[in-house]
Structure formats: structure tokens, C-alpha cells
Amino acid sequence: MSALLDIAGLTIKTGTTTLVESLNLRIAPGERLGLIGESGSGKSLTAMAATGLLPPSIKATGSVTLAGQQIIGTPDHQLNRLRGTAVAVVFQEPLTALDPLMRIGRQIAGPLQRRAARDGNPLSGAALDKAIFDLMADVALPDPQRIAHAYPHEISGGQRQRVAIAMALACRPDLLIADEPTTALDVTTQAEILRLLDNLVRQRNMALLFISHDLPVVASIVDRVAVLRRGVIVETGPVAEIFARPQHDYTATLVAAAHAFDAALGEQP
Amino acid sequence: MTTLDVISPKRRSHGSVTLWAGLALVGLHIAIGLLTLVWTPYDPTGMSGGRLEAPSWLHWAGTDRLGRDFLTQIMVGSRIALIVGTGAVAIGAALGVTLGILAAFASKLLDDALAATLDILIAFPTLLIAMLVVAASDTANLASAIIAIGIALSAIVARLTRILVKRVLLMDFITAARTSGSSWPAIVFGHVLPNIWPTLSVNFALQFGLAVIAEASLSYLGLGAPPPNASWGRLLQEAQGTVYTAPIGAIAPGIALVSLVIGINLLADGLRDSIDPTRRAR
Amino acid sequence: MSLLSVQDVTFSYNASKRVLDGVSLTIEPGDSIGLVGESGSGKTTLLRLLLGLTRPSSGSITFNGTPLDPRSARFMRDYRRQVQVVFQDPYSSLDPRQAVLSIVSEPLRALRIPGDHRQMVSDALASVGLERNILGRYPHEFSGGQRQRIAIARAIVAGPSLLLADEAVSALDLSTRIRIVDLLKSLSEQMTLVFVSHDLGVVAALCQKIVILEKGRIVEAGATASILANPQHPYTQRLLSSVPRMPA
Numbered sequence: 001m002s003a004l005l006d007i008a009g010l011t012i013k014t015g016t017t018t019l020v021e022s023l024n025l026r027i028a029p030g031e032r033l034g035l036i037g038e039s040g041s042g043k044s045l046t047a048m049a050a051t052g053l054l055p056p057s058i059k060a061t062g063s064v065t066l067a068g069q070q071i072i073g074t075p076d077h078q079l080n081r082l083r084g085t086a087v088a089v090v091f092q093e094p095l096t097a098l099d100p101l102m103r104i105g106r107q108i109a110g111p112l113q114r115r116a117a118r119d120g121n122p123l124s125g126a127a128l129d130k131a132i133f134d135l136m137a138d139v140a141l142p143d144p145q146r147i148a149h150a151y152p153h154e155i156s157g158g159q160r161q162r163v164a165i166a167m168a169l170a171c172r173p174d175l176l177i178a179d180e181p182t183t184a185l186d187v188t189t190q191a192e193i194l195r196l197l198d199n200l201v202r203q204r205n206m207a208l209l210f211i212s213h214d215l216p217v218v219a220s221i222v223d224r225v226a227v228l229r230r231g232v233i234v235e236t237g238p239v240a241e242i243f244a245r246p247q248h249d250y251t252a253t254l255v256a257a258a259h260a261f262d263a264a265l266g267e268q269p
Numbered sequence: 270m271t272t273l274d275v276i277s278p279k280r281r282s283h284g285s286v287t288l289w290a291g292l293a294l295v296g297l298h299i300a301i302g303l304l305t306l307v308w309t310p311y312d313p314t315g316m317s318g319g320r321l322e323a324p325s326w327l328h329w330a331g332t333d334r335l336g337r338d339f340l341t342q343i344m345v346g347s348r349i350a351l352i353v354g355t356g357a358v359a360i361g362a363a364l365g366v367t368l369g370i371l372a373a374f375a376s377k378l379l380d381d382a383l384a385a386t387l388d389i390l391i392a393f394p395t396l397l398i399a400m401l402v403v404a405a406s407d408t409a410n411l412a413s414a415i416i417a418i419g420i421a422l423s424a425i426v427a428r429l430t431r432i433l434v435k436r437v438l439l440m441d442f443i444t445a446a447r448t449s450g451s452s453w454p455a456i457v458f459g460h461v462l463p464n465i466w467p468t469l470s471v472n473f474a475l476q477f478g479l480a481v482i483a484e485a486s487l488s489y490l491g492l493g494a495p496p497p498n499a500s501w502g503r504l505l506q507e508a509q510g511t512v513y514t515a516p517i518g519a520i521a522p523g524i525a526l527v528s529l530v531i532g533i534n535l536l537a538d539g540l541r542d543s544i545d546p547t548r549r550a551r
Numbered sequence: 552m553s554l555l556s557v558q559d560v561t562f563s564y565n566a567s568k569r570v571l572d573g574v575s576l577t578i579e580p581g582d583s584i585g586l587v588g589e590s591g592s593g594k595t596t597l598l599r600l601l602l603g604l605t606r607p608s609s610g611s612i613t614f615n616g617t618p619l620d621p622r623s624a625r626f627m628r629d630y631r632r633q634v635q636v637v638f639q640d641p642y643s644s645l646d647p648r649q650a651v652l653s654i655v656s657e658p659l660r661a662l663r664i665p666g667d668h669r670q671m672v673s674d675a676l677a678s679v680g681l682e683r684n685i686l687g688r689y690p691h692e693f694s695g696g697q698r699q700r701i702a703i704a705r706a707i708v709a710g711p712s713l714l715l716a717d718e719a720v721s722a723l724d725l726s727t728r729i730r731i732v733d734l735l736k737s738l739s740e741q742m743t744l745v746f747v748s749h750d751l752g753v754v755a756a757l758c759q760k761i762v763i764l765e766k767g768r769i770v771e772a773g774a775t776a777s778i779l780a781n782p783q784h785p786y787t788q789r790l791l792s793s794v795p796r797m798p799a
Binding site: 038039094126157173186187188189190191194213215216217219220240243253254257258260261262264265266267268 | 589590695724725726728729741749750751752753755756776777780789790791792793795796797798799
């Protein structure tokens with residue numbers, strides 16, 4: 001089966017500094033891949049390169065194909081269409097990902113209308129309202145009437161991340177990229193958002209690229225992981241395999257540290 | 270965030286180029302200014318040639334409409350510009366930084382009152398402040414102009430300082446200093462001022478230029494350096510009527526003014542880079 | 552006698568909302584206590600009260616039997632020497648314009664502690680696992696983990712009896728985090744430790760006792776092992792079941 005996202009020999013540089021080197025990743029339709037890395041590993045840069053969102057000062061070479069379309073070297077205006085349909089991104093900090101001066105309902109309406117217009121049946125009026133509230137129900141936002149009229153600062157962090165997920169879903173993407181989507185959230189909220197993402201990805205048969213530094217979080221939502229260190233993938237494989245028998249020293253260090261904290265919590269319920 | 274960390278430490282070497290270029294330009298003006306105290310090509314107030322002569326070997330920049338040597342006037346102007354700029358910025362900085370820090374530390378009510386006062390002061394034209402200063406001191410001279418410009422600048426400095434201080438006060442190292450037992454004065458001098466200084470110093474350089482230009486307009490209205498003091502501003506104003514027949518009268522003081530302002534800005538940038546440990550070469 | 556005692560402390564910014572509500576807590580010498588709570592639990596406010604940066608709206612805090620009074624310069628001078636803190640963000644907690652010597656020696660200077668400050672700083676650096684010869688270097692030259700070690704050196708340089716830590720490892724990478732936890736653990740054998748965190752795994756690895764805060768109230772407190780094995784309060788149960796676990 002052909003890959004939905006196929007990254008081959010991706011190298012990312014700024015000036016003479018190499019940030020990511022000869023990176024290869026493939027995600028098949030419906031597949032879930034975790035990208036594990038610490039700060040400075042290049043994991044977020046890889047995600048930006050996959051969507052063609054790298055800033056102009058950073059140069060990417062190699063090949064990134066998303067739904068059959070080459071990303072690297074393609075002008076931005078051509079990628080806009082792809083970003084609204086094939087791929088959507090959920091970021092770490094939902095407060096900065098949302099427009100602070102726009103009501104939640106209108107923010108969700110934006111991507112819904114764009115996707116509908118591209119499919120040739122524009123949405124407006126009551127149909128648009130219904131689509132907004134359906135989407136809010138899908139991400140389990142409570143009290144949709146109030147939240148649709150609220151501004152981002154008037155709702156909680158977990159609710160903002162639900163809104164960001166709703167906006168990503170509005171594009172009906174084949175691939176969802178989640179870049180540390182729960183890092184800024186409380187533990188109990190994190191658990192809810194992870195459950196939500198897990199269900200949504202399954203129901204909609206989306207592929208998922210889940211980027212995180214947190215091993216147990218990654219393990220709870222993906223099947224396969226790639227471990228990135230200083231721009232180089234040191235290990236790839238099924239989660240259970242890698243966490244049980246890490247081959248690379250670096251992976252072993254991470255897994256041992258995660259196990260140490262996990263063991264301190266005692267028996268798993 | 271991580272990407273920016275990788276990009277930023279690039280600008281190292283040209284910090285010193287900026288510093289040296291600034292030092293050279295400002296140094297030239299200071300040297301000329303000092304020179305005029307002991308020697309000028311001609312008597313700055315006396316007639317030394319015909320009216321509005323074109324540049325020649327005798328008068329490199331020509332003469333003005335009273336027959337005075339123009340180059341001499343511009344050289345004397347360097348001295349006046351440096352005095353006005355330094356004096357006004359010093360007054361503006363001392364007043365403004367003090368007020369800004371007080372406002373940042375004041376209670377909400379007092380802070381609001383100070384902020385409103387500053388906004389009103391900024392809305393006041395420098396001219397009006399100068400007229401008030403002259404009215405209060407009874408004479409219009411260079412000192413009254415410097416004080417007036419200094420007061421006008423202080424409002425801008427105070428507003429900027431207040432915002433910068435408030436931002437620094439939010440940092441954890443301020444709380445760490447408090448829990449280390451440091452007093453507020455120690456925190457202000459040890460942490461706050463060093464951290465706001467880079468931004469302030471660049472602002473002072475900009476204001477130096479503003480001060481020199483403000484003095485020009487005050488001179489024009491008789492509120493600045495009284496004749497025969499040749500400030501660049503007055504030279505520019507005097508050249509107004511003859512700008513088509515003798516353009517050198519406007520061009521020469523213009524070049525002098527711009528070169529000093531650019532020099533001060535380069536110097537401020539260079540100084541900031543050389544005292545900032547995070548910009549210094551590793 | 553207890554080292555620090557918090558009695559029925561309430562704190563509110565305005566009449567309508569209480570950030571802390573009737574909090575009582577006793578810290579014995581040699582304790583290592585984790586204050587665990589999520590955003591809005593009041594854990595940061597409680598820490599600020601313990602640091603004497605804010606005063607409680609009602610209730611009292613006593614240190615070695617003496618009431619904590621931020622307005623008493625004499626009391627605070629001794630208190631600052633005895634109680635030091637490490638913050639979450641090693642980037643914001645070190646002044647970027649000061650060299651390591653100046654940063655770490657700040658408590659010594661501020662509290663006018665006699666002695667060879669240079670030597671004391673270099674000893675403190677050695678005891679947090681840093682080289683002694685970094686005195687002239689600046690914070691931006693160090694990694695996050697090294698910066699946090701510098702911050703810990705500043706906290707222990709004056710020989711405090713109580714070390715407070717505010718999410719002190721949350722901003723660090725996993726491989727660095729475990730080393731800083733190990734460092735804090737070895738320090739906790741020499742001094743009392745109060746570790747404020749949202750991360751149960753870290754607290755479990757570091758602290759003998761846990762205090763769980765929810766919406767400004769203590770809902771459960773006790774020995775770490777018994778709370779983890781047998782959480783009583785529904786909120787503790789929910790918190791514990793929300794922690795993502797490693798696959799078995």
C-alpha cells in the first residue's frame with residue numbers, strides 16, 4: 001500500500017547548522033506513528049517540514065510526499081489546499097493556536113466553510129450552525145451554546161484544546177499531526193484529551209503522527225514509534241518492542257528513566 | 270523555540286564593526302567640537318568674505334548671507350549639538366528612569382495616575398514645555414532649551430522604563446533574589462537596571478537625535494541658543510530662504526546632523542552588543 | 552517541635568474566590584514532602600506564602616515556633632537563610648546578565664554571610680555536580696539541566712535547613728529530569744524538602760510524604776506508599792488513574 005506521508009532523506013538546515021539529517025518516515029493511511037524526542041531533537045521541525053510550514057530561513061532538502069504531492073519546493077499557495085484537506089495540525093499551546101479576538105463558533109466555522117467550499121457545496125446559515133454544533137459534540141465540548149459565543153480566554157485549557165481538535169477535524173484530514181498536544185494540560189485533562197484523540201482517530205480512520213517527549217503518553221496512543229535524537233532517527237519499531245528491548249543506548253536511557261518514575265508509582269491498577 | 274535558539278547566536282563579529290564605526294563618527298564630532306574651543310578656521314561671528322560665496326579653497330563650505338565662514342559655523346555647531354544632545358538625554362534619562370521605576374513599583378492607583386500624567390506630558394509639544402521653562406527662568410538660552418527638551422524626553426523614557434521594569438519584575442530571578450534576601454534597591458541596581466539597559470540605551474541614542482532636531486526648531490523661534498551661537502538647526506533655518514541659490518547652506522548642516530545621529534545609533538548598538546553577555550562571542 | 556507549621560490558612564485575592572481554604576500542614580525536620588495539585592489547586596500560592604512573599608488572608612504560619620512575619624526584617628533575615636527555593640524554569644530563574652559566581656553568591660551577599668564567598672560558591676557548585684571553574688561563565692552557555700543545577704547551588708549555598716522546589720524538574724527533558732531528581736533526593740538527606748509538583752511520578756520517586764491539593768483544599772495527606780497503594784479521596788483516585796503508565 002502506498003504511504004500517506006512519505007519522508008525520504010529529509011535534511012533540514014539553517015545556515016551551516018544541520019537540524020535534521022537524512023530522516024526517513026512512512027505513515028500508511030490509518031496508521032499511527034509516535035515521534036519521540038527531547039528538546040532540540042528536531043521533532044517539531046520535522047512536523048513543520050511535513051506540512052510545508054518551515055520558516056523561509058530554514059531550508060529543507062530531500063523528499064516529503066503527502067497524499068502523493070511533493071511538499072518540498074512546492075510554492076506555498078499550492079500547499080494551502082493540501083493543508084486544508086489532507087493534513088491538519090494540533091499544537092501544544094491551544095491559547096496561542098486560537099485567535100484571541102474571535103469567538104469560538106466563528107473559529108470553528110472557518111475551516112468548516114473552507115473545506116465545504118472546496119468540496120463544491122458551500123455551507124452557511126442554519127446548515128453551518130448545525131455543522132459547528134455537531135463538531136463541538138464530537139469533541140465533547142460541554143455547554144456548546146455558551147462556548148460557541150465565548151472567546152478563547154473565557155474557556156479552560158482543556159476546552160481550548162478540544163476547540164483546536166475540532167478545527168483540525170473540520171478539514172476532514174487523512175492525516176492528523178499532533179505536536180505535544182497534551183504537554184500544557186493538567187494530568188486529568190491530558191487523560192481526557194488522549195481518550196478523545198484515540199476515539200476520533202479510530203472512528204474517522206485517520207492516520208496520526210503524534211509528537212511527544214513523554215514515553216507513557218506516546219505508548220498510550222500509537223502502535224509504532226520513531227526515536228529522534230539531535231535530528232537523527234536512532235530507532236524505529238513497534239512500541240512494545242522498543243520499550244521492552246531498546247537497541248540504541250539513547251533509547252535505553254529514556255526507557256530506563258521512564259520506567260524509574262513509573263515504578264515509583266507502584267503497581268499498575 | 271528550539272529552532273530560534275539554534276539561529277540566534279549568529280551575529281557576533283559585526284558587533285565590533287558597529288561599535289568602531291560609531292566610535293569613529295562620534296569621535297570625529299567630539300574632536301571637532303573640542304577643537305573649536307581653541308581654534309576655528311575663521312572667527313565664527315565675524316565677516317570673513319563676501320555674502321553667499323560658493324565653496325572655494327578659502328571657504329570650503331562657502332559663506333552665509335552675512336559673509337561668515339560656513340565651515341566654521343558647522344564646526345561650532347558640532348559642539349552645540351553634542352552639548353544639547355548629551356544634556357537633554359542626561360536630564361531625560363535621569364528623570365525618566367527614576368519616574369518609570371517608581372511607577373512600576375507603585376500601587377495600582379498611583380501607577381495609573383503616573384501613567385496618565387506621562388501620557389498628558391507626551392501629548393504636550395516640546396515647544397510648549399520650552400515656553401513654560403523660559404517663562405519660569407526668565408531667559409531664553411541654551412540651558413533653558415536643554416532643560417525643556419530633557420523634560421519632554423523624560424516622559425517618553427519614563428513610559429518605556431515602566432513597561433520594561435514591569436516585564437523584568439515578572440521573571441523568576443527577581444523572586445529568587447527576593448527569597449535570597451536581597452533588598453528592593455539591591456534588586457533594582459543588581460538585576461532590573463542591567464536587564465533594561467540594552468533597550469534603554471538604544472532609545473537614548475534615538476532621543477539624542479530628536480534632541481538635536483528639537484533644539485533646531487526651538488532656535489528658530491528664538492527659544493534656543495541665541496545668535497550668534499551657530500546651532501545646526503539655526504543654520505538650517507537660515508538657509509531656508511537661499512536653498513535654491515546656495516543649496517550648500519542646507520546640505521552641509523544636514524550631513525553634519527545625520528552623521529552625528531547615525532554615529533550615536535551605531536555606538537549605542539555596538540555598546541549594547543558588547544556589554545550583553547548573551548550576544549558576546551563564546 | 553515541627554520545622555514549619557501551617558494552621559488553617561486561607562488566602563483570597565478578592566471576597567468572591569478563595570485560592571486557599573483552611574489549609575493546615577505540618578513539616579517536620581528531615582521530611583521530604585510532595586505538594587501535589589493541578590492548575591487552580593492553590594499549590595503555587597501556598598508556596599508563595601511559605602516563602603513569605605505574600606501574607607495569608609487568615610490563619611498563621613510558624614517556623615520553629617515563631618510566627619512568619621514578612622514585615623519583620625530581623626525574622627526574615629534568618630528565615631531567608633534557613634529557607635531557600637528552586638523554581639521551575641531554569642531560563643527565567645537565572646539573571647542572564649550575571650556570571651555564575653554572582654548568581655550563586657547572591658544569598659551570601661544579600662544576607663551578609665561572612666566567609667570566602669568564592670570558595671563557598673565553588674563548593675556549592677561541586678556538590679550539585681558542576682565544575683568548580685565555571686564561575687565566570689554566563690547562564691546562556693549552559694543547558695537546561697546545568698542551569699537548574701546552578702539554581703540549586705544558589706539555593707543551598709547559604710546552608711538552608713528547608714529547601715522548597717516549585718515544579719523544579721517539569722521543564723527538563725526526561726534524561727535530565729531523572730538526574731536532577733537524584734540530586735534533589737541526595738540533598739533531601741541533608742535538609743528538609745518541600746517539592747511542589749503536578750507530576751505524581753516525580754513526587755513518588757522523590758518524596759516520603761504526599762499532600763494532595765484540590766481547589767485550595769487539602770483532600771488527602773500521608774505516606775507516599777500508602778496513598779499510592781490505597782488512595783482514599785475520589786480526587787486522588789482520579790488523579791492517580793489519569794497518570795499515563797508505561798506498557799507492562
